[in-house]
Amino acid sequence: MEIAFWLLITLVFYTYVGYGIVLFILVKIRGSKVSPKIYDSVNEVAITHIVAAFNEEAYIEEKIQNSLALNYPQSKNILWIVTDGSTDSTPELVQKYENVRLFHSPERKGKIHAVNRVMPLVETPIVVYSDANTILNQESLHNITRHYIDPKVGCVSGEKRIRQDDKDEASSAGEGMYWKYESFLKKYDYHLHSVVGAAGELFSIRTDLYEHINPDTLIEDFYLSLRIAQKGYKIAYEPEAYALENSSESIKEESKRKIRIAAGGHQAIWRLRSLLNFFQYGWLSFQFISHRVLRWTLTPLALSLLLVLNAFLAVNNILYQLILVAQLGFYGLAFLGHFFQKRKIKVKALFVPFYFTFMNISVYQGFFRYIKGSQSVLWERASRKV
Template sequence: MIIAFWLSLFIVFYAFAGYGLVLFILVKIKRAISGKPVIPDAVNLPTCTLVVAAYNEERFIAEKIQNSLALNYPEGKLKLLFVTDGSTDNTAAIVSTFAQVKLMHSDARSGKIAAVHRAMTEVDSEVVVFTDANTFLNTDAIVNICRHYADEKVGAVAGEKRVHIDETADATAGEGFYWKYESKLKTWDSELYSVVGAAGELFSIRRELYVPVQPDTILDDFMISLLVTIDGYRVVYEPDAYATETASQNVKEELKRKIRIAAGGIQSILRLKSLLNPFRNFVLSFQYISHRVLRWTVVPFLMILALLLNILIVATCAGCCFYWFMLICQLGFYGMSLLGWYFESREMKVKIFFIPYYFCMMNYAVIRGIFRYSAGKQSAIWEKAKRQ
């Protein structure tokens, strides 16, 4: 029991904090040997198409187009393509009023990935950048992304997701903290070798490397970006290209989004089995398993196992004061999470409880997502989370 207890705690700790420490050390060693990576100059930038798949985004779409038109990029090298398939509001009508934007619209709603596949048949540029309709890019985002394609081994570039939290934010303040931590891990991942997956808020790929994923793919952005690594290309992280969006309206909305991501995560692991083979690319497999696979598979169950084993140990071991201390720490952590849930449900701001609450909510979502995918209940057609 004691061995299983410590092994469970170690894996949980490693997946969320230990990997970050190991990554930090490996990056420091790499810098000592070969120096800091040199970012290419923004010269001779490739032609680029910005693709936005929008479904019923009439609230944001005009502002999104204005934001896109304001992006810095060499004249004549950037095209804007908006796909509004299935939208039943005024999204398509609003897009059609902008002459600088190409509109693709179909009344049928087949899901985001079907819309993206359709858009890609019209893309003839060297690079394609994908971004969401409800996120807004910094002015130099496309320049900062596309400069990396001067390196022929770069197959995709992931931008940074930033979550804007207002003063009245509830437990979704944990969302902002989580993405700041994730951004740091991705920076180190990229410097060591490659980012293991991009977020759909902002990422890009060489047009020639785009592989249409299966129509039922849940995390199309994750799959599309990682498929390039199978062919030996890297995915680079560019924190100076960022997409900003507001946090989920509440934890219920964030939970809905996280369950979908978890279902997509287990689907992706099953479909990207070659990345689990360390003999193909040891460093990439190490990054992929450490950063993604552990979190999306065993960690939530090991958290439960560690608590149950801790209870059994103190119940059967007289004088095990240290394990009593460990049990009190675990119960205290989960107690803080329950208090976070209690205060959030009553719209009370006690931010000290938000991070443990968000952490537990994420892992609960993984369990829900695994069972939902196993039951075949997760559709690839996306349903937007309500935002603040």
């Protein structure tokens, strides 16, 4: 029982902290596998920028204006807006712009169905995807396309950034901290070998590497990018191409997103299970398991088992009693964070325990949704602050 307890503690530490340390050390020992000349290169190839939008009338004009004003040759920056199923004024607002191509269908079948529908029409060598409620930095397209001078790069992941201010509550602040740590991991993943999946807020691919994706895929950006990595290409990471969006309106809204991602993560792990084969995929398998698989499968379970084992081991043993008090204290702080969150009281010291616990509960909820088949691809977008 003691051996199992300490193995579980090691697993939890490795998943959330240790992997980042190991990554950093490995890159320092092996050296970066990214050519420095990439960052001094200009590769302004023609791109098609696809934005899938569902009922985005509050954001779509700002998105279009931002996309057209990016520092990239206008003749090579083709903007497409796909509005399948939109019932608000999004299609009409898009039609106001002559240099934007609208693809509208009254039937709503999900984001990946919409993308599958328009991809056969793309004629440029590179496709960029971004969300309708995000704003891109001026140099984003330039900074993305320069990575394609490396023929081994098949996909480039931009960075997701969360707008924050001093009034943000625990869920918003936690989301921001989470993405900052994710950005650190992605940076070193890329320098070691490859990023392990791109985020849909901003990423790009070589057009000829796109494959028709099953319409029931829940997190199509993650699945599509890893399928490209599975073919032997690298997923690059470009922190100076970033998508800026507001934090979730509330913890309830953030929960929608986290549960969907967790359900999609379980689905993706099953469909990409061949990536678990170290003998075939080497470093990519190591990164896939360390960065993604553990976080969505074994480690949340380990957290629950640690409490149970600790309770048994604490009988007549002062060390395990102290550890149990520490565990219960941590979750007590998380509960307090939830309590104050509901009452709009901001206590910074509670952000980390609250958001950490919230994320792992979402993994459980997502797993049960996945096995029940109750997570629809027609998910309700989480409301963002304005």
